[in-house]
Amino acid sequence: MIIAGRNISKYFPIKSGSLFGKPLMLKAVNEVNIEVNEGEIVGVVGESGSGKTTLGRLLVGLLTPTSGHIFFDIPDDKLKEYDEYLVNGEKEKYQKIEREYSILNKSGNKLKSIRKSMNIVFQDPYSSLDPRYNVIDIIMEPLIASGQLSSDKRYARAMELLDEVGLPRDFAYRYPHELSGGQRQRVAIARGIATFPKFLVLDEPTSALDVSVQAQILSLLLRIREKYNIGMLLITHNIAVISYMADRVNVMYAGKIVESGPKVDIILQPDHPYTKALISAVPGKSVKANRIILKGDTPNLINPPLGCSFHPRCPVAFGICGWTIKEVYEDLKYLIENKYSEILDNKASVNINNENIVIFNANLDKVKKIIEEEMNNIRSLFAIDIVEEKEGHIQITIKKYRVPKMVHHKNKMISCLLFDLNDN
Amino acid sequence: MEQNILLVNDLRVHFFTRRGTYKALNGVELIIKKGEIFGLAGESGCGKTTLGLSIMGLLPRNAAIITGKVLLDNFDLIAPLRDFAQKNINNFNFRRSENIIKKLNDKLVNIRGKKISMVFQDSMTSLNPVLQIGYQIAESFIVHQPNQLLKRKLARVNAKQNQLEEILDMLKNGASEDEVVAFAESNGLSGIEEQVINVWRRNDMSEANKEKIIMSLHSEKLGFFEKIFVFSNKNKAQSLARVPGFSRMYKNTLIKEGYRKAVELLSMLEIPNPDRVVKMYPHELSGGMRQRIMIAIALANNPELVIMDEPTSALDVTVQAQILELIKSLKGRFNTSFIIISHDLSVLAEVCDRIGIMYGGRIVEISSKEDVFKKPLHPYTQMLISAIPTIESQDLRGIGGSVPDMRNPPNGCMFHPRCPYVMDICKTKEPKMLEKDGHLVSCFLYGEDS
Amino acid sequence: MKINMKNQRRIENLKLSLDVFLSNKAAVAGLIIVMLYVIDAIIVQVAPSILGIMHPDELIPNFISPAPLPPSWAHPLGTTYPGIDLLKSILKAIRIDLFYSAFVVIIGAAIGSVIGVISATIGGLMDEIVMRITDIFFSVPYLILALAVGFVMGRNLTNMSLALVIVWWPIYARYTRSQTLSTKESTFVEAAKASGVGRLKIIFKHILPNALPPVFIQVSLDLGSVMVIFSTLAFIGFIVTASVPELGYLTSLGLNYVQSAPWAVIFPGLIITIFALAVNLLGDGLRDVIDPRRRS
Numbered sequence A: 001m002i003i004a005g006r007n008i009s010k011y012f013p014i015k016s017g018s019l020f021g022k023p024l025m026l027k028a029v030n031e032v033n034i035e036v037n038e039g040e041i042v043g044v045v046g047e048s049g050s051g052k053t054t055l056g057r058l059l060v061g062l063l064t065p066t067s068g069h070i071f072f073d074i075p076d077d078k079l080k081e082y083d084e085y086l087v088n089g090e091k092e093k094y095q096k097i098e099r100e101y102s103i104l105n106k107s108g109n110k111l112k113s114i115r116k117s118m119n120i121v122f123q124d125p126y127s128s129l130d131p132r133y134n135v136i137d138i139i140m141e142p143l144i145a146s147g148q149l150s151s152d153k154r155y156a157r158a159m160e161l162l163d164e165v166g167l168p169r170d171f172a173y174r175y176p177h178e179l180s181g182g183q184r185q186r187v188a189i190a191r192g193i194a195t196f197p198k199f200l201v202l203d204e205p206t207s208a209l210d211v212s213v214q215a216q217i218l219s220l221l222l223r224i225r226e227k228y229n230i231g232m233l234l235i236t237h238n239i240a241v242i243s244y245m246a247d248r249v250n251v252m253y254a255g256k257i258v259e260s261g262p263k264v265d266i267i268l269q270p271d272h273p274y275t276k277a278l279i280s281a282v283p284g285k286s287v288k289a290n291r292i293i294l295k296g297d298t299p300n301l302i303n304p305p306l307g308c309s310f311h312p313r314c315p316v317a318f319g320i321c322g323w324t325i326k327e328v329y330e331d332l333k334y335l336i337e338n339k340y341s342e343i344l345d346n347k348a349s350v351n352i353n354n355e356n357i358v359i360f361n362a363n364l365d366k367v368k369k370i371i372e373e374e375m376n377n378i379r380s381l382f383a384i385d386i387v388e389e390k391e392g393h394i395q396i397t398i399k400k401y402r403v404p405k406m407v408h409h410k411n412k413m414i415s416c417l418l419f420d421l422n423d424n
Numbered sequence B: 001m002e003q004n005i006l007l008v009n010d011l012r013v014h015f016f017t018r019r020g021t022y023k024a025l026n027g028v029e030l031i032i033k034k035g036e037i038f039g040l041a042g043e044s045g046c047g048k049t050t051l052g053l054s055i056m057g058l059l060p061r062n063a064a065i066i067t068g069k070v071l072l073d074n075f076d077l078i079a080p081l082r083d084f085a086q087k088n089i090n091n092f093n094f095r096r097s098e099n100i101i102k103k104l105n106d107k108l109v110n111i112r113g114k115k116i117s118m119v120f121q122d123s124m125t126s127l128n129p130v131l132q133i134g135y136q137i138a139e140s141f142i143v144h145q146p147n148q149l150l151k152r153k154l155a156r157v158n159a160k161q162n163q164l165e166e167i168l169d170m171l172k173n174g175a176s177e178d179e180v181v182a183f184a185e186s187n188g189l190s191g192i193e194e195q196v197i198n199v200w201r202r203n204d205m206s207e208a209n210k211e212k213i214i215m216s217l218h219s220e221k222l223g224f225f226e227k228i229f230v231f232s233n234k235n236k237a238q239s240l241a242r243v244p245g246f247s248r249m250y251k252n253t254l255i256k257e258g259y260r261k262a263v264e265l266l267s268m269l270e271i272p273n274p275d276r277v278v279k280m281y282p283h284e285l286s287g288g289m290r291q292r293i294m295i296a297i298a299l300a301n302n303p304e305l306v307i308m309d310e311p312t313s314a315l316d317v318t319v320q321a322q323i324l325e326l327i328k329s330l331k332g333r334f335n336t337s338f339i340i341i342s343h344d345l346s347v348l349a350e351v352c353d354r355i356g357i358m359y360g361g362r363i364v365e366i367s368s369k370e371d372v373f374k375k376p377l378h379p380y381t382q383m384l385i386s387a388i389p390t391i392e393s394q395d396l397r398g399i400g401g402s403v404p405d406m407r408n409p410p411n412g413c414m415f416h417p418r419c420p421y422v423m424d425i426c427k428t429k430e431p432k433m434l435e436k437d438g439h440l441v442s443c444f445l446y447g448e449d450s
Numbered sequence C: 001m002k003i004n005m006k007n008q009r010r011i012e013n014l015k016l017s018l019d020v021f022l023s024n025k026a027a028v029a030g031l032i033i034v035m036l037y038v039i040d041a042i043i044v045q046v047a048p049s050i051l052g053i054m055h056p057d058e059l060i061p062n063f064i065s066p067a068p069l070p071p072s073w074a075h076p077l078g079t080t081y082p083g084i085d086l087l088k089s090i091l092k093a094i095r096i097d098l099f100y101s102a103f104v105v106i107i108g109a110a111i112g113s114v115i116g117v118i119s120a121t122i123g124g125l126m127d128e129i130v131m132r133i134t135d136i137f138f139s140v141p142y143l144i145l146a147l148a149v150g151f152v153m154g155r156n157l158t159n160m161s162l163a164l165v166i167v168w169w170p171i172y173a174r175y176t177r178s179q180t181l182s183t184k185e186s187t188f189v190e191a192a193k194a195s196g197v198g199r200l201k202i203i204f205k206h207i208l209p210n211a212l213p214p215v216f217i218q219v220s221l222d223l224g225s226v227m228v229i230f231s232t233l234a235f236i237g238f239i240v241t242a243s244v245p246e247l248g249y250l251t252s253l254g255l256n257y258v259q260s261a262p263w264a265v266i267f268p269g270l271i272i273t274i275f276a277l278a279v280n281l282l283g284d285g286l287r288d289v290i291d292p293r294r295r296s
Helices: A051-057 A076-088 A089-102 A108-114 A135-146 A151-164 A181-192 A211-228 A239-245 A263-267 A275-281 A325-339 A364-374 A380-382 B050-054 B078-089 B095-111 B134-145 B146-160 B161-172 B177-186 B190-201 B207-215 B224-231 B235-239 B246-268 B287-299 B316-334 B344-349 B369-374 B379-386 B426-428 C002-022 C027-044 C085-120 C124-139 C142-153 C155-185 C187-194 C201-234 C247-251 C263-290
Strands: A002-012 A024-036 A041-045 A068-074 A120-121 A197-204 A231-236 A248-253 A256-262 A349-352 A355-360 A386-389 A394-400 A406-408 A413-415 B004-017 B022-033 B035-042 B065-070 B116-119 B305-309 B339-343 B354-359 B364-369 B433-435 B438-442
Touching: A002 A051, A002 A076, A002 B035, A002 C187, A024 A041, A024 A051, A024 A231, A024 A256, A041 A051, A041 A239, A051 A197, A051 A231, A068 A089, A076 A089, A120 A181, A120 C187, A135 A151, A135 B022, A135 C187, A151 A181, A181 A211, A181 A349, A211 A239, A211 B379, A239 A263, A239 C201, A248 A263, A248 A275, A256 A263, A256 A275, A256 B146, A256 C002, A275 B305, A275 B316, A325 A349, A325 A355, A325 A364, A325 A380, A325 A394, A349 A406, A355 B433, A380 A386, A380 B235, A380 B246, A394 C201, B004 B050, B004 B339, B022 B050, B022 B065, B022 B364, B035 B050, B035 B344, B050 B065, B050 B116, B050 B305, B050 B339, B078 B095, B095 C263, B116 C247, B134 B146, B134 B246, B146 B190, B146 B224, B146 B246, B161 B177, B161 B190, B161 B207, B224 B246, B246 B287, B287 B305, B287 B316, B305 C085, B316 B344, B316 C187, B339 B344, B344 B369, B354 B369, B364 B369, B364 B379, B433 C155, C002 C263, C027 C085, C027 C263, C085 C124, C085 C155, C085 C247, C085 C263, C124 C155, C142 C155, C142 C201, C155 C187, C155 C201, C201 C247, C201 C263, C247 C263
Parallel strands: A041 A231, A041 A248, A120 A197, A197 A231, B035 B339, B035 B354, B116 B305, B305 B339
Antiparallel strands: A002 A024, A002 A068, A248 A256, A256 A413, A349 A355, A355 A394, A386 A394, A406 A413, B004 B022, B004 B065, B354 B364, B364 B438, B433 B438
16 A cells, blocks of 8 residues: 555644633544555545545645554555554554554654655645746756755756646746646646655645646546556545546545445445435436435534434434434424424423433323424434333433444445444 | 516627736627526636626626627616727726716616626625624615515504404415415505415424414504604605614614514525524524525515526535525526526536526527537537546546637637637638527537528 | 746746836836935945035034025025035935935844744744734834833934834734745645655745745835834934934924925925835835736
C-alpha cells in the first residue's frame, strides 16, 4: 500500500461559550481506516461536513491526526501484521511497525523524502496558485524544495510537465490571472506531479470547472495515472465523477466511512441507507420513482448523534441505532399531546425521568395503537422496548443503543447495524 | 390554451469595459409559456446569467442593450435602456446610463417582486443578516400588497364565530377553495379565506389544532391607531401612512400582519416549525433552509415568472434533491412559470419541462427534457452531453478548442470554430432557430431558414 | 530562449503597469507634485547654492525690516516675521519635513511590519502578547503619547520623530499581521507546504510578497499624514525648532499677522496641504498598479 490510514481521528478544539468551560471538540474525522494502492484511484465521496476534505489533508501531511497512524509505502504483509498485532494487543510489535512506516514524527531527510513522494491538487484553481509567481516558477517550486535536480534540469523538467498537462510552452511566463480556470488547474496538476510522487490527493479537482473542461481534466488525470502509476485519492461530492474515475469508493458521513468497496458495488448496489439516499439523490436523466429524500440537515459535529450518527435521518433506522430517551420523549410528547390529543381526550401528559418515559391519564391500548401507527413515520419509536402499566400510569423503557462497526458484507465493508447483527 | 407570458426577441447586450467591449448576448430568442418550468443551461461565459438579469432589467451601468425586446405580458420591460443605448451607442456615458437605470428601477418597482422575481445562487448574501426571516418576507408583502394585509386584519375583526364554524364545516365536507372564497366574499369577509385555507392545508399538526387556530380568527380587537388604518379606505390609509409619527405605527401594523402571512407561506412550502423560523436570523439556518426561504420570498406575491440563478449549486446533493422536489411540487400549486439557470444539465432534466442550451450569447437548442438527453440535435449539445461522466463512460472527451473571446466573437455561428461538422455557410451566416421533431435548434445542419 | 521569454514578459508586464498607472490622471498629478518636493529636497541637500540658498539648515531673519512684506520681485512669496524670505525658507523646510516624515514612516513601517509578520506566523501566546501591546498603544491618543515622550526626552525635532515612530509602528504591525494571517490560510501556502517548502522559505517567498505591497501603499499615504502631524506639533510650538526651517513653524510665525499679511500663513500652510493631497492621489494610483487582480 502506498498510503494506509489506521484509526485516524482529527478533532478541532472549538471555544466553548463559557469562560472556563472545557473547549468543545469538533470531530471532523472519527476513527477512519483507509488504503490506497499504487496506481489505484480511490474515491472518497460525501457531502459538506463529512470530513472528506480533512481526511485528504491528513493523508498528505498537512494536518496532524489527533490519534491514529498514517503509513506510507508499507508492504501489504506488514500492514496485515500490524492489524493483527493491534487486535491482539501486542504493543511492542505494532509500535515497531509504527516507528518504521508512520509519517508522523518524521523529520529532516526522512520527512523530505516523504514530501517528495506525495502531493495535493486543490479545488479552487483561483486561490491555489500564488498570483505573484509565473507558471514555471509555480511548477518548479516542489522541485526546488526537494533539492534533487540542478537548476537547468529543473527548468527542463518543468517544461516537460507543461507538455504533459497539455499547455503550450509559451505559457511558462504567464501569471495565474492570465489563465482560464481549466488552464490553472492544469498548472496545479503539473505542480502536483513534478517530483514524481507515488501518492496524489485530489481535493474536488473539477468542482469549479465547466463540464467540458472537467472532461479534459479527468482524462488528463487518467493518462497520468497510467503513465506514472500514481496512487490517487479523489475527493469529491460529485457521484458522476467518482463513478467514472474511481476503482474503489469510500462513502463518508459525519467523519466516518459508512461504506467502502469496489466502485460498481457501491454505485450500482449500495447497501448502506445513506449511500442509497446519496446515489438516488443524483439528479438523473430519467425520473426516479424510488428516490429517497432525506429529512433534516447535516449533523452537528461537535455533538454528533449517539450510536450511528446517521440515525436521525435514516429512513430505516430501528431500535438500537442510537435513539436517546430524550429524542423518544420529544416525539412521544408531540404525538400524545398534540397530534392525537383528541383521541386521548386531551388529558394525557408525557413526562420523563432519568430512566423512563411516563405518561399520565392515558389509555394503554390507545397509546400502543398510536405508537404502532406512527412507527414507520417517526422512527425513534422503534427504540421503545416495553410499554406497560405501572402504578396508575404508563411506563415506557428504551432499548440500549450500539455503535456500528465496519463489517464485511458481500465484497464491501459497511458500517450499519442492519448488517452488524452479532452482539459484539 | 397555452398562454405565453414572456417573450424575448433578438436580444443583444454588450458590456463596455476597460479591456474591451464584451458581446454578452447576441440575438436571444425565447418564449416562456404560462405554468412551465424552463431550464437554461450553458457553461461559463455563455450569457445565461446576463440573460436572467436582462429579463429583470438588473443590468449594471456599463451594459448596453443594443437591440431586442423583453415582453412580460406584452409590457416591454427594458425599453428605456434599449432606447438609451441605441441613441448613444457611439458615446456611451456611464453616468447617464446610471440615471436611466435609476428611472427604470422606479418604473419597475411594481413589477419586480410582484409579477416577476428572482432567486440567486448564494442565499447567505441575498438575505439581510441583521433582519429576522419573518421581517424580510413581510417586507415583500408590505411593498406589493399592503392592502391585502389590511384586508386580512379587517376580516378577522368582522368575522363571527358562527361564520367560521360554517367555513370549517364546508372544508370538512370537502368544499373547494373557490367555494370558500365565494362564501367569504358574500359575507363581507374577504381576506379570511386565505388565512383559513393556509392553516387547513398544513400537515404538521392535528386537525384539532387546526380547528383551534381557525376558530381563533374572529372578533379581533384593534388598538386605536390600528382602527384608523384598517377601517379607512385604501387611499386614506396610504396618505395617512405618509404622516410622520403615523407612518411608524402603520408600518408596525403591516409588519405584524406580514409575519402572520409569512408563517402561512412557509408552511405552504413545507418548512417545519414556521412559527419559530420567522423569528430566526439567516445565519441560524442551514443552507438548504435559506434557499427555501429565498424561494418563499420569490413566491410571496404570486408572481407570473420566477427566475432562479443556480438555485442548487451551493448545496449538497441530498439537500439539492429536497429543493428540486420542492420546485416540482410548486408547479401544480402556484401556476407560476419558472426559468431555472444552471450549468448542470442533470439538475435541469429533473425538474424542467423544456431546456434551452446557450452558447456564445445565443440559445442554440430548445428541447423537452427527455429529448435533450435522448436526441440532442445541436453539435454543442451532443458534445456537452458526452462530456458528462458516467459509470459506463469509456473515453471522456471534452470539447476541443476553447470558449470564444466575446470581445471578438466568431462570425456566423458562434460554435463553428469548434464544431466537427462545420460547413462554409457556418462561418459567415448566423443560423436562425428552426423547428425539427418538436425541437427548436439553431444549426445549418438542419436547414437554412424556417 | 528562456531569458528572452522571461524578459519579454517582464517588459510586457511593466508596460501594463505603466498603462494602468498613467490612465489615472489624478495619480499622475500626485506623482509629479511629490517628485517636485523630492527634487527640491535633493537639490537643497546637495547643492543649495543653485537655488541661492546659503544656509540650508537655518532660517535667516532680517531684523532690519522684520514686518512681513507682500510678494514682490525680491521676495516672490513675500516674507514673514521676522523678515524671513518665504520662498527660500519653504524650499529649505520641504527638505527638513520630508526627511523627518520619511524617517518616521519608514522606520515605523519597518519595525511594525516585521513584528506583525513574525507575530502572525508564530501565533499562540506570542501573538496574543503582541496584540495586547499594540492595543495599549492604540488606546493612547497619539498626540498625548508624543507629548509624554517629548517631555521626557526633550522636544527637539529628532526626539519628537522618535516619539512618533513609537506611536506609529503598532498600526503597521496590525496591518501586516492581518495580511499574514489571511495569506497563511490561503491554498497556495498549503500547496507550498505540501510540496515540501520549509516554513521560513514560505514566509519569504509567499507571505511577505503578498503582505508587503499594501504596506508600501500605506507608507505613501502615511507620509502625508505624518507631515501634517509634524507640522501641527511645530505649529503649536510643542516641537522646539528654534530657527530650523519647518513648515509648521513657518506657518506659526505668520500667525500674529494673519489679517494684515495673510500670505505669511497661507503659503507655508498650502505647501503642507498640497503635499498631503498629492501623496494620497499617488497612493491610490499605486494601489491600482500593485494588486495584480485589480488590473484585469
